[in-house]
Amino acid sequence: MKSKNYAKFEFPAKSCNEAFARSCVAAFAAQLDPTIDELGDIKTSVSEAVTNAVVHAYPSTLGTIYLKLRILGEDTIEITVKDRGKGIEDVKMAMEPLFTTGGDDRSGMGFTIMDSFMDKMKVTSRPGKGTSVVMCRRIRAKNELE
Amino acid sequence: MKIFSAYKEGRLTLYLHGELDHHGVKNSMDLIDKLIDEFMPKDCIVELSKLNFMDSSGIALILKIHKRMNQRGGRAWVENADSQPLRVIDASGIDRIMKVGLSKEVMK
Numbered sequence: 001m002k003s004k005n006y007a008k009f010e011f012p013a014k015s016c017n018e019a020f021a022r023s024c025v026a027a028f029a030a031q032l033d034p035t036i037d038e039l040g041d042i043k044t045s046v047s048e049a050v051t052n053a054v055v056h057a058y059p060s061t062l063g064t065i066y067l068k069l070r071i072l073g074e075d076t077i078e079i080t081v082k083d084r085g086k087g088i089e090d091v092k093m094a095m096e097p098l099f100t101t102g103g104d105d106r107s108g109m110g111f112t113i114m115d116s117f118m119d120k121m122k123v124t125s126r127p128g129k130g131t132s133v134v135m136c137r138r139i140r141a142k143n144e145l146e
Numbered sequence: 147m148k149i150f151s152a153y154k155e156g157r158l159t160l161y162l163h164g165e166l167d168h169h170g171v172k173n174s175m176d177l178i179d180k181l182i183d184e185f186m187p188k189d190c191i192v193e194l195s196k197l198n199f200m201d202s203s204g205i206a207l208i209l210k211i212h213k214r215m216n217q218r219g220g221r222a223w224v225e226n227a228d229s230q231p232l233r234v235i236d237a238s239g240i241d242r243i244m245k246v247g248l249s250k251e252v253m254k
Contacts, residue, residue, distance in 0.1 A: 015169035040230035047201040107206040
């Protein structure tokens with residue numbers, strides 16, 4: 001699908017950039033005039049994806065996270081969060097609710113939340129090459145909400 | 147994120163302000179552990195009325211507080227979560243293991 005607008009960001013995989021990434025996406029999504037709840041869902045999903053990259057992708061180096069945003073059609077935002085880190089051995093297992101390799105600092109709910117808060121979510125990963133999470137959310141027109 | 151705390155009659159209230167994400171959680175648990183050790187409360191309330199944003203990192207933090215309080219034979223619950231944190235709480239299912247509600251209705 002042809003995109004009507006896009007933005008790209010890249011930043012080091014530092015935890016202070018989790019809030020930065022959420023703000024970038026919120027500012028870009030504003031052109032679709034989302035409700036506060038829709039924006040909350042999108043920000044939460046971005047936070048989960050970026051946090052995963054910060055926590056897991058680069059265990060021994062400070063790598064880069066790539067954030068790509070596109071508007072698809074009239075009303076859909078597509079968000080891609082990509083890293084060139086260590087990758088995920090078993091994506092299916094990583095997506096299981098409560099699965100985590102991050103100890104009790106992590107809830108293991110990240111993918112579950114992305115999956116339920118966004119309309120579509122796809123994770124592709126190659127061990128040693130990196131991980132990419134692509135998520136879409138359609139913003140409903142205000143007259144659809146009643 | 148900022149944490150404010152109040153203690154009264156066996157009840158420790160933790161007021162979480164701002165945005166609770168992985169970055170915010172990183173240094174908070176040490177402080178919360180210290181407060182629990184110091185006051186040894188019977189109840190610990192996680193008060194979220196001033197929390198604008200929370201992701202699953204917040205769930206991990208709340209679960210940790212719940213576990214700590216359980217180990218000491220105490221209770222923990224969540225009060226006054228706004229709509230975005232509440233959606234994350236609902237999606238996580240933690241309301242099945244601990245109470246979540248408005249301060250008026252949660253146990254007194």
